[in-house]
Amino acid sequence: MLVLTEKASEWELLFFSDDTVAFVKRVISICLILFLSVSAGLANTVIEDVDPMAFQKLVDSGEGMVLDVRTPDEVAQGQIGEASVIDFYSEDFSRKLGLMNRELPVYVYCRSGGRSGRTAAMMQEMGFSRVYNLQGGMKAWQTEGLPVAKSSAVAMAKSGESLSLASFNEAIAQSETVLVDFHTSWCLPCRRMRPIIDQLEDDIAGEAKVLRIDADASPEVANAFDVIGVPVFVVIRDGKEVARMNGIVALDTLKSALIEEE
Numbered sequence: 001m002l003v004l005t006e007k008a009s010e011w012e013l014l015f016f017s018d019d020t021v022a023f024v025k026r027v028i029s030i031c032l033i034l035f036l037s038v039s040a041g042l043a044n045t046v047i048e049d050v051d052p053m054a055f056q057k058l059v060d061s062g063e064g065m066v067l068d069v070r071t072p073d074e075v076a077q078g079q080i081g082e083a084s085v086i087d088f089y090s091e092d093f094s095r096k097l098g099l100m101n102r103e104l105p106v107y108v109y110c111r112s113g114g115r116s117g118r119t120a121a122m123m124q125e126m127g128f129s130r131v132y133n134l135q136g137g138m139k140a141w142q143t144e145g146l147p148v149a150k151s152s153a154v155a156m157a158k159s160g161e162s163l164s165l166a167s168f169n170e171a172i173a174q175s176e177t178v179l180v181d182f183h184t185s186w187c188l189p190c191r192r193m194r195p196i197i198d199q200l201e202d203d204i205a206g207e208a209k210v211l212r213i214d215a216d217a218s219p220e221v222a223n224a225f226d227v228i229g230v231p232v233f234v235v236i237r238d239g240k241e242v243a244r245m246n247g248i249v250a251l252d253t254l255k256s257a258l259i260e261e262e
Helices: 018-044 054-063 093-097 112-128 137-143 165-172 187-204 219-224 250-257
Strands: 044-048 067-068 106-109 129-136 177-183 209-215 232-237 240-246
Touching: 044 054, 054 129, 054 137, 067 187, 093 112, 093 177, 106 112, 106 137, 106 177, 129 137, 129 165, 137 219, 165 177, 165 209, 165 219, 177 250, 187 209, 187 250, 232 250, 240 250
Parallel strands: 044 129, 067 106, 106 129, 177 209
Antiparallel strands: 177 232, 232 240
16 A cells, blocks of 8 residues: 655655665656656757748758658649658658758748648657748748749659668678668758769779668668668778768768778
8 A cells, every 4th residue: 555644745655665665766766857858858949930931041041951741743843942852641751750860950841831830840859959840831932922943853763772681781791891871762962962972983993882772761771770860871891880971971071981091
């Protein structure tokens, strides 16, 4: 039987041993710390609804990532600038959000603001630093007569070939030095890095290998490397990770990480 004394602030647990009381107090303390940690994380995330003109200024600043959460059919009708595209209704929507860089500001929009608002709330729970939601969505943007870009077919490309962790390990074992390029088809920075990786592959032929991994198609491999914030570039030498970079990376920086100077 559990009995509380009249001094509620003391919360003395009667009829239990001192060890049990100490254990219960520790559990309560841990739960309180976890609660405060989660609350602090949510509080540190900036979520703001902005009008089309303010949204345009944010996009033009080039400081963050534009995220379009509409369906492929909607996207085909036009986009706001160059955007990463993740269909809100896709089964793995939440997992794809988790692959994005949480430190950069995100400018999210949909057709009328509903899906993007829910996406912003999800990103807050995930710990993204700053998320700006376009009020009224694409409808409000077009009402203001703001520019709409033609959708790129590349943005809606299908996922690449699936690769198991076992097959991945076999692939990297065949070369002394490997650059693993973790990317997705919907990620704008990934698409921007594609020609750089193409050039890198030509430049380092015979000295190192490039292994391209679609994080959507090969989640087992991506999870094994804790991939967050695609594109992610991992340098593996003699089977061990020796360097990691993410985002837009200069060609010379990648080459320096791969080629050891004699």
